[in-house]
Amino acid sequence: MIRRFRPLFALALVPILLAATQTGEAAAAAEGVRTEHFFLVIIAILAASKLLGELAERVGQPAVLGELITGVLLGASILGVLPMEGPIHEVVELLAEVGVALLLFEIGLETDLREMARVGGAATTVAMVGVAAPFLLGFLYWMMVEPTIGTHAEGVTNTLVAIFVGATLTATSVGITARVLNDIGQLHAPESRVIIGAAVVDDVLGLVILAIVSGLAAGAALSVFGIIMTFVVAVGFLVLAVILGNLVAPRLFGLIDQMRVRGVLLVAAFSFALLFAALAGLAGSAMIIGSFAAGIVLSSTNQFEMISDRIKPVGDIFTPIFFVAVGAGVDVHLFLPWSDRFSIPVLGVGFSLLAIAIVGKVVSGYSVGWGRRKLHHLAIGVGMIPRGEVGLIFAHLGLSRGILSSEVFSAVLIMVIFTTFLTPPILKPIFQKVDHANASPSAPPLAEANE
Amino acid sequence: MIRRFRPLFALALVPILLAATQTGEAAAAAEGVRTEHFFLVIIAILAASKLLGELAERVGQPAVLGELITGVLLGASILGVLPMEGPIHEVVELLAEVGVALLLFEIGLETDLREMARVGGAATTVAMVGVAAPFLLGFLYWMMVEPTIGTHAEGVTNTLVAIFVGATLTATSVGITARVLNDIGQLHAPESRVIIGAAVVDDVLGLVILAIVSGLAAGAALSVFGIIMTFVVAVGFLVLAVILGNLVAPRLFGLIDQMRVRGVLLVAAFSFALLFAALAGLAGSAMIIGSFAAGIVLSSTNQFEMISDRIKPVGDIFTPIFFVAVGAGVDVHLFLPWSDRFSIPVLGVGFSLLAIAIVGKVVSGYSVGWGRRKLHHLAIGVGMIPRGEVGLIFAHLGLSRGILSSEVFSAVLIMVIFTTFLTPPILKPIFQKVDHANASPSAPPLAEANE
Numbered sequence: 066m067i068r069r070f071r072p073l074f075a076l077a078l079v080p081i082l083l084a085a086t087q088t089g090e091a092a093a094a095a096e097g098v099r100t101e102h103f104f105l106v107i108i109a110i111l112a113a114s115k116l117l118g119e120l121a122e123r124v125g126q127p128a129v130l131g132e133l134i135t136g137v138l139l140g141a142s143i144l145g146v147l148p149m150e151g152p153i154h155e156v157v158e159l160l161a162e163v164g165v166a167l168l169l170f171e172i173g174l175e176t177d178l179r180e181m182a183r184v185g186g187a188a189t190t191v192a193m194v195g196v197a198a199p200f201l202l203g204f205l206y207w208m209m210v211e212p213t214i215g216t217h218a219e220g221v222t223n224t225l226v227a228i229f230v231g232a233t234l235t236a237t238s239v240g241i242t243a244r245v246l247n248d249i250g251q252l253h254a255p256e257s258r259v260i261i262g263a264a265v266v267d268d269v270l271g272l273v274i275l276a277i278v279s280g281l282a283a284g285a286a287l288s289v290f291g292i293i294m295t296f297v298v299a300v301g302f303l304v305l306a307v308i309l310g311n312l313v314a315p316r317l318f319g320l321i322d323q324m325r326v327r328g329v330l331l332v333a334a335f336s337f338a339l340l341f342a343a344l345a346g347l348a349g350s351a352m353i354i355g356s357f358a359a360g361i362v363l364s365s366t367n368q369f370e371m372i373s374d375r376i377k378p379v380g381d382i383f384t385p386i387f388f389v390a391v392g393a394g395v396d397v398h399l400f401l402p403w404s405d406r407f408s409i410p411v412l413g414v415g416f417s418l419l420a421i422a423i424v425g426k427v428v429s430g431y432s433v434g435w436g437r438r439k440l441h442h443l444a445i446g447v448g449m450i451p452r453g454e455v456g457l458i459f460a461h462l463g464l465s466r467g468i469l470s471s472e473v474f475s476a477v478l479i480m481v482i483f484t485t486f487l488t489p490p491i492l493k494p495i496f497q498k499v500d501h502a503n504a505s506p507s508a509p510p511l512a513e514a515n516e
Numbered sequence: 517m518i519r520r521f522r523p524l525f526a527l528a529l530v531p532i533l534l535a536a537t538q539t540g541e542a543a544a545a546a547e548g549v550r551t552e553h554f555f556l557v558i559i560a561i562l563a564a565s566k567l568l569g570e571l572a573e574r575v576g577q578p579a580v581l582g583e584l585i586t587g588v589l590l591g592a593s594i595l596g597v598l599p600m601e602g603p604i605h606e607v608v609e610l611l612a613e614v615g616v617a618l619l620l621f622e623i624g625l626e627t628d629l630r631e632m633a634r635v636g637g638a639a640t641t642v643a644m645v646g647v648a649a650p651f652l653l654g655f656l657y658w659m660m661v662e663p664t665i666g667t668h669a670e671g672v673t674n675t676l677v678a679i680f681v682g683a684t685l686t687a688t689s690v691g692i693t694a695r696v697l698n699d700i701g702q703l704h705a706p707e708s709r710v711i712i713g714a715a716v717v718d719d720v721l722g723l724v725i726l727a728i729v730s731g732l733a734a735g736a737a738l739s740v741f742g743i744i745m746t747f748v749v750a751v752g753f754l755v756l757a758v759i760l761g762n763l764v765a766p767r768l769f770g771l772i773d774q775m776r777v778r779g780v781l782l783v784a785a786f787s788f789a790l791l792f793a794a795l796a797g798l799a800g801s802a803m804i805i806g807s808f809a810a811g812i813v814l815s816s817t818n819q820f821e822m823i824s825d826r827i828k829p830v831g832d833i834f835t836p837i838f839f840v841a842v843g844a845g846v847d848v849h850l851f852l853p854w855s856d857r858f859s860i861p862v863l864g865v866g867f868s869l870l871a872i873a874i875v876g877k878v879v880s881g882y883s884v885g886w887g888r889r890k891l892h893h894l895a896i897g898v899g900m901i902p903r904g905e906v907g908l909i910f911a912h913l914g915l916s917r918g919i920l921s922s923e924v925f926s927a928v929l930i931m932v933i934f935t936t937f938l939t940p941p942i943l944k945p946i947f948q949k950v951d952h953a954n955a956s957p958s959a960p961p962l963a964e965a966n967e
Contacts, residue, residue, distance in 0.1 A: 081791070084794075084798070099797075100609075100610060100613045100794075100797065100803065101793075101794040101797040101798050101803070103610050103613075104613075104614075104617075104790040104791070104793055104794040104797075104803075105791075105794050107614075107787075107790060108787045108790050108791050108794070111783045111786065111787050112783070112784070112787045115775070115777055115779070115780045115783050115784070118777040118780075119775045119776065119777045119780065122776060122777055128777045128778065131777075152603070152606060155603060155607070156606070156607050156610055158551075159551060159554050159607060162551045162554075162555075163555075163558075166555075248778075324566070324570045325570065325573060326566055326569040326570045326573055326579045326582075327579065327699075327832065328566070328828075328829070328831075328832030328833075329566045329569075329570065331829050331832050331833070332562045332563070332566050332832060332833065332836070333563070333566070335562065335833055336558075336559045336562050336563045339555040339556075339558060339559050340532065340555070340556075340559050342552075342555055343535075343551075343552040343555040343556050343559070346550075346551065346552040346555075347535070347539070347552050352551065352552070352555075375829045375832075376829070377779075378779070378782050378826045378827075378829045378830055379829055379830055379833055380779075381778065381779030381782050381783060381826075382779075382782070382783065382786055382830055385783070
């Protein structure tokens with residue numbers, strides 16, 4: 066039952082946004098964060114993201130799209146509630162990291178290790194094809210088309226630029242897809258497990274590529290040993306985390322079961338998720354892989370249901386902050402014809418990279434699932450499309466070393482923005498078809514059968 | 517049933533603490549907050565506070581005492597996990613503010629406005645006596661004893677110092693007491709309502725005193741108009757917040773009831789609490805008074821139970837951060853004979869102020885409750901003892917204007933520390949007697965009556 070929804074009430078947000086900007090200016094003048102300002106920023110993030118999330122759902126889109134748009138609106142290039150530097154930016158970024166760690170922890174809690182192992186082969190294939198295809202396509206595009214936007218530092222060959230551009234196209238950002246799958250209740254579809262698994266493998270491959278391009282950027286000769294070590298550390302951490310975690314968690318949480326102080330189970334689970342994330346980061350891997358592993362480990366403990374139940378409200382507060390922060394990174398000036406940052410050639414290269422980014426990952430979906438139990442190729446491929454922070458890390462590295470011009474960096478940014486914003490509206494209808502396909506071979510629902 | 521508790525497992529915390537310190541040094545060197553470091557600090561705060569909270573409860577103390585001690589241990593003067601300045605300090609302080617706002621919001625949710633109104637007269641009396649008595653005692657102590665510790669700026673009369681010292685003794689910090697009453701399940705005792713109500717009134721009086729001493733510090737003549745305005749704004753905000761809130765909240769939350777996006781009710785309640793806190797702060801009042809008012813307003817909505825249920829886990833994460841941050845403010849060097857900050861005269865003045873702080877508030881408990889329905893005087897008086905941030909604000913103001921020497925500031929700090937740490941262990945046994953007294957006039961429990 067859908068009742069009338071009056072978004073006019075949203076006008077109440079206007080004074081909050083104004084106050085957030087005003088106190089921000091006052092705080093900036095005083096060179097510190099006023100607590101009132103921080104509170105108003107958090108309120109603006111949360112209230113606006115729920116409002117736009119609701120509107121997104123009302124028009125048949127996943128809520129996360131509303132949160133991303135909230136970020137664009139609050140970001141530095143429109144309302145300026147979320148600046149791109151300074152203390153408020155730093156605090157919001159840290160809370161956003163907690164948010165995405167909790168999201169992957171929740172996804173991990175829902176993930177059964179044995180089911181993951183069952184799709185392990187398919188996931189690895191998808192990841193490898195999904196890294197190789199966009200890299201090669203991007204590399205060839207740059208070598209053959211030789212787009213002339215911006216100027217690179219002296220002595221930088223077009224081949225080096227092409228390698229960097231290829232690298233920015235490789236790594237999937239699992240956050241968006243995981244959130245969409247969660248929003249539409251499809252986290253347990255076989256396709257979803259392949260996507261999540263592939264994104265994890267993809268992340269490991271991304272680290273290896275990062276090691277390679279970092280070496281190239283520093284002008285160092287490629288060390289095969291270094292590359293292997295990166296790979297071993299990343300894989301080793303994951304395996305060790307899950308094995309040791311499975312040994313320690315039952316004892317630890319058995320002990321916590323005997324504690325009586327309020328909130329101890331929730332705090333223990335929260336700390337566990339953050340600890341694995343921090344350890345993953347310190348081991349040179351992506352932090353969210355760590356919190357995902359923490360979720361997998363705790364999914365087999367006795368307190369699984371209580372943990373899941375209590376971590377959800379905490380995630381509800383932190384997770385939107387992540388997606389709003391992602392949206393806030395969008396520089397709308399790139400798309401405004403009257404802005405001095407607007408450039409047709411940059412947009413042209415950006416959309417070419419976008420096409421490559423989409424094709425490269427969609428192809429990966431067709432690399433598996435032709436066997437007995439058919440998988441929906443397009444669903445997997447589209448699920449792998451979103452690029453995020455890893456691609457931007459590559460681009461930043463290239464920019465800071467003078468290998469990529471700021472124009473090429475902007476083009477990469479356009480590619481990342483569109484893969485992020487296009488995936489939710491595309492993925493949802495495709496998965497509704499998957500749902501249908503998965504359901505059809507089994508018996509019809511009981512209610513229908515009885516009629 | 518109390519099972520064996522093995523705190524040896526706590527040794528697992530040691531590497532986390534070490535890592536938190538190490539990454540902190542690395543981050544400081546890189547002049548930024550590494551996310552891994554932030555995560556480790558949060559883990560250290562939460563895990564240690566739950567562990568020591570559990571130990572506190574096992575030895576019959578409220579859990580909050582364990583959290584305060586956690587803060588002392590993690591603080592700058594012992595382990596240094598929580599520095600007193602820099603980006604980590606700022607982030608932790610902001611999260612601590614969210615924590616105390618949520619605590620007072622929860623207390624407000626449990627508070628019935630009509631019941632509060634019923635104890636309004638008693639609460640006002642307690643607040644006024646509890647502000648006047650310690651101020652006068654402190655003022656007279658300083659004028660008569662004329663302790664000679666440190667040197668004040670030139671032209672500062674002993675009378676002015678005495679006024680400042682008196683002012684630091686006035687304002688109760690409601691957080692500690694509210695938390696203890698919550699920990700021991702006594703939030704609904706009549707004495708508890710008097711304490712909470714008195715602490716709110718006390719805060720308003722504190723603002724008036726702050727306006728007066730700020731004027732004195734600036735060397736301005738006392739403006740009766742200014743004092744009245746401060747009073748009107750503070751009282752006006754509270755009244756307006758509750759009245760307007762009661763008008764708006766049912767409509768707003770009726771609307772939210774029609775929204776389907778995940779977590780919308782929790783996010784709305786959380787934002788409401790933070791918004792009232794920010795508005796209170798911007799109106800010149802204490803932020804926690806605002807979130808307390810928000811809780812009172814929402815306690816009368818239909819969704820009250822769901823709000824209470826979902827905000828609790830979020831509070832479980834944020835609230836310990838506040839008490840740990842309070843504990844981290846303790847400078848243990850003041851009490852270490854081998855430290856150069858150790859000084860017998862400072863300790864002497866500090867403990868004199870402590871005695872005045874205790875006597876002044878205990879007296880206030882005896883100013884009410886002699887009527888038909890007897891109140892436990894000592895329980896009320898002891899509940900008002902904790903001093904906190906407001907007293908420190910006065911002391912800081914005096915220090916920065918050269919009115920108080922750093923030695924007098926340290927003595928005030930000693931008073932604040934001990935009122936904070938002594939209240940939980942004293943308040944708990946007293947309230948157990950109150951419980952007994954409250955229960956005795958009524959019929960014996962059913963189980964006993966049946967035997």
